[in-house]
Each structure stands twice: as structure tokens, then as C-alpha cells.
Amino acid sequence: MKYVRLKKQSDFQKLFKSGKRIFSSSLTMIIKPSKELTMGISIGKKHGKAVQRNRIKRLLRESFAATADEWQGNYHVVLIPKVADEYSLKTFKAHLQWMIKKNKL
RNA sequence: UGAGUUUGUUAUACGGUCGCGGGGCGCGCAAGCGUCAUGAGGAAAGUCCGAGCUGCACAGGACAGGGUGCCUGAUAACGUCAGGCGAGUGUAACCUCAGGAAUAGUGCAACAGAAAUAAACCGCAAGGAAUCGUCCUUGUAAGGAUGGAAAGGCGAGGUAAGAGCUCACCGAUACCGUGGUAACACGGUAUGCCAUGUAAACUCCACCCGCAGCAAGAUUGGGUAUUUAUCCAUAGGGCUGUCCGUCCGAUAAAUACCGUGAAUAUCGCUUGAGCUUGUCGGCGACGGCAAGCCUAGAUAGAUGACCGUACACGACAGAACUCGGCUUACAGACAGACUCAAAUC
RNA sequence: GCAGGUGUCGCCUAGCGGUAUGGCGGCAGCUUCCCAAGCUGUUCCCGGCGAGUUCGACUCUCGUCACCUGCU
Numbered sequence: 001m002k003y004v005r006l007k008k009q010s011d012f013q014k015l016f017k018s019g020k021r022i023f024s025s026s027l028t029m030i031i032k033p034s035k036e037l038t039m040g041i042s043i044g045k046k047h048g049k050a051v052q053r054n055r056i057k058r059l060l061r062e063s064f065a066a067t068a069d070e071w072q073g074n075y076h077v078v079l080i081p082k083v084a085d086e087y088s089l090k091t092f093k094a095h096l097q098w099m100i101k102k103n104k105l
Numbered sequence: 106u107g108a109g110u111u112u113g114u115u116a117u118a119c120g121g122u123c124g125c126g127g128g129g130c131g132c133g134c135a136a137g138c139g140u141c142a143u144g145a146g147g148a149a150a151g152u153c154c155g156a157g158c159u160g161c162a163c164a165g166g167a168c169a170g171g172g173u174g175c176c177u178g179a180u181a182a183c184g185u186c187a188g189g190c191g192a193g194u195g196u197a198a199c200c201u202c203a204g205g206a207a208u209a210g211u212g213c214a215a216c217a218g219a220a221a222u223a224a225a226c227c228g229c230a231a232g233g234a235a236u237c238g239u240c241c242u243u244g245u246a247a248g249g250a251u252g253g254a255a256a257g258g259c260g261a262g263g264u265a266a267g268a269g270c271u272c273a274c275c276g277a278u279a280c281c282g283u284g285g286u287a288a289c290a291c292g293g294u295a296u297g298c299c300a301u302g303u304a305a306a307c308u309c310c311a312c313c314c315g316c317a318g319c320a321a322g323a324u325u326g327g328g329u330a331u332u333u334a335u336c337c338a339u340a341g342g343g344c345u346g347u348c349c350g351u352c353c354g355a356u357a358a359a360u361a362c363c364g365u366g367a368a369u370a371u372c373g374c375u376u377g378a379g380c381u382u383g384u385c386g387g388c389g390a391c392g393g394c395a396a397g398c399c400u401a402g403a404u405a406g407a408u409g410a411c412c413g414u415a416c417a418c419g420a421c422a423g424a425a426c427u428c429g430g431c432u433u434a435c436a437g438a439c440a441g442a443c444u445c446a447a448a449u450c
Numbered sequence: 451g452c453a454g455g456u457g458u459c460g461c462c463u464a465g466c467g468g469u470a471u472g473g474c475g476g477c478a479g480c481u482u483c484c485c486a487a488g489c490u491g492u493u494c495c496c497g498g499c500g501a502g503u504u505c506g507a508c509u510c511u512c513g514u515c516a517c518c519u520g521c522u
Binding site: 005006007012040041042043049050051053054055057058059061062065066089 | 409
């Protein structure tokens, strides 16, 4: 399944106001039903300097692309990583799959 | 051999599979698909300086305000760089320095100390007095004490005691000569030295600076026509604080036709004071000439994941209009030059 | 990307070339049967960090670090 990047500031604002929040130990996910599957990433200065932040974004995009086929319905999705010492692709991927299965999205 | 100073270069490498950005080529009406090469730094950082570029009037004037400050050069420009001069630390290589003017003027110098720009507390000496464990007058500034700083330092002569009062040496200032483009250096002569520090206090002198920034700005975001209303020419507005000068009318509503993405889209956006190599000029910064090369351009913002091989097991860190510097962060590796110490020949 | 500002006791602040002020707080005492309130005394900073100018720097200058705000 293909997905589109979520870009507009107003879309983010809508999700933060009225979206449903799902938590795991490494991620917070905000979702809302829509016509197609869109994904955005929110990452702030508390996650480190530019190099660190870029790396987290890459890992999240990679893991979302890998799990995109498992989605049953179409949603707006925003991923927010939690602050940690180390970030790895495996944990992000596993947690995403777990969240999708558990909530039957 | 040991210790140290300094200047450069480099910043994991190679191969395979999947994935991302823009580009070329091919297919396709289009969406897109295939393929080819290509895709972060020495600091991309801090935004501390200087420019280009864009808008404001064609970028103007005066005052205010800000900056720079040994000399000569380099450069598009600079608060940068190079070479030199002076001062300071270190045995030395080397390193550091906002390094103009203090008789144009004003301010400040706490505490201590007799006194802080002004002189006499203790002293030293002469004369006088006396109630004889001292006091008064005059001379003096060597010594003591205070301080960051006390009328240049030290030695000799001199004197009642002293004092550049006199002299030698050192220092300072002025003039002259020589060398140097210059800062300045060296030598000579004179002045007994009217005299503190602070201008990163105000200030003076010389030179420089218009203001804003790519979220600048351009095209489209509605345009055109007509009507009405409001402000209005000694007004209002524009790019900065004020003044001069100069330029221009502005805003809102209704009707008719075409148009409908609005923190967006397209441009600005990467060929440039560009890079590499050679050569010539220059001590050098740098410049001239010739040949070759095209080397990210994103816009929620592209470099990652997995596997294999090698070793020193990989630091600081991610372009956002573009350059020239400065500053700061940084695991290491390699190369050049120099200094000191010890030993040997 | 660009522009501007602030760092002083545990917390909030004043001052600005000569070892730093006040309040809240902490501690001790008085008061009370006990607590609170009140009163009295006392404690707590060497100035975000590193240099320079100066006799002397929290203050002036430069660099640096952290935090905050604005432009959309």
C-alpha cells in the first residue's frame, strides 16, 4: 500500500486537537480516519542536534515504509518518538507492527 | 634519544542487495515505469565582520549615531591576511598585544598615607627659649612609614643639614645627521628634567559607514470598466533618529464579465571575485597567462537499512541565496620546518 | 533562515569602577498547653564560563555557553 507525506501545518494542528493517541514504549502515534494513508513525523529540539534528529526521521520513514502493507484502513498518522539514549530500526519496526495488530487498523 | 614549538594534509576504505532527492535518456495521452551516472563539511555550526544580489528614488546633503586606529602592502571588500617596526612572557624555537593624542578641555584615582598634583607627620641641620624626659622659628627633602603611583635611577663631589646644586654612566625630552618608501633604528649635540596614571571614561584627530534583508524580491493570488463614499494639496504616504531635498494621491463599498491551489505554485536557485594542473612575477599575502573540468539544489526538507572483507574499530558534526574571512567543537593518522637538553662520532 | 534580549544566595530581585541590597525560605530563641501567625537574632551569594584593559571589574571590552522572545 502506498502512502503520502503529511505536510501542512493545519493538518498537524487538526490531528493534535482531535486525533486518537496510541502509545508504545518508544513511540506515540496519533491517528484519525481519512480517504488515504498519510504519514507525518513530529520531532523537536529535545531529541538532540540536527544530526540526531535527521537520523531519527530516517529510521521512522524506513520503518513506516516497511510496515505500510499491514494497514487495513486509511488514516492520517503522526509519529512522535520518545526521548531515549539510543534509537534503532528494529524497535521502531516491532513497535509499529505491534500497535497496528493490537488496534486492528 | 628525550622534551617542546609551529605549519600543512586527511577525516574509515572496498564490494553486493533494497530504498530516497533532483537530473539526462527511452517508453507512455497522462499518472507513472525502466535505465544511466550523480548527491553534505572542514568546520555545512556560531551569525562576529566584509562583499555580491534584491527592494526602497537615480542612493542625494547636513546633524545625530556607529565602527576602525604602529607602518608598508594584498584584496571586490573587511575589524581579514602577508611582510616589517615597537612592547611583553619564556633558557629557546615561538607566542601574545584595540599599539594615535594626556600643555584643547572635562571627569575619576576608594582605603591607607603628612601630602594624590598637592607638601612636611617622624626625621636631618642652624638659631632662640625654657618650667630642662622639651618647646618655638627658619632651612631642607637624603632616609622612614603608606600606596598601583610620591618631583628619573645609581655612584661620587659638595653642604650647617641637604637638594641635578655639580659631574660620570643609564633613562627621558628636543634638535641635527645617517640608513629606510614608512613605522622606526643608530650616532652626535643640548636641556638638569614644570613634573603621575586612566582615553576597552567623556573627548579630540584621521579614515570609513544610507536602510533593510532570499521569510529580500518578481509573476499569479484576482483583473478591467463604471458609480458612490471618506481623507485631502500648508495634508497623507515612502527606507532609518531629526531636518532638508525629492517622488506619489490613498482607502473602502456596489454592479458587470473572465478566474478560483493561497504560509501554496513558478522564478530567484546555482557558471562562480569557481575548481584542478602547469608556468611566470613577488620574501610573502597574492596576481598574470595557458590548458582542462562542471561538482547537491531539497521545501515536514533527500545519504539510510542489511550482509561480507580489512584495520588504527571510526571524533566533532548535516547544505537551505552565494562567496571572502574570523571564532568555536573535534577520535586519531601522516608529512615538513625549528628550538632546548643529554650522549656518541 | 534572520533580528533582539537576559544570566547576581535554594527562589524572586536591587545596585553599578572600590569584597553585594532587600523579601520569601532555612536555623535558633521569645510568645503558646501545642501549632500557626507575630517579634528578635543568625545563616546563605566572590557574580554563567574564559581572557583582556585598569592600581582595582558584578560593572568597561572581546570571545564563548545556556535560556527566552519576535519575524511566518
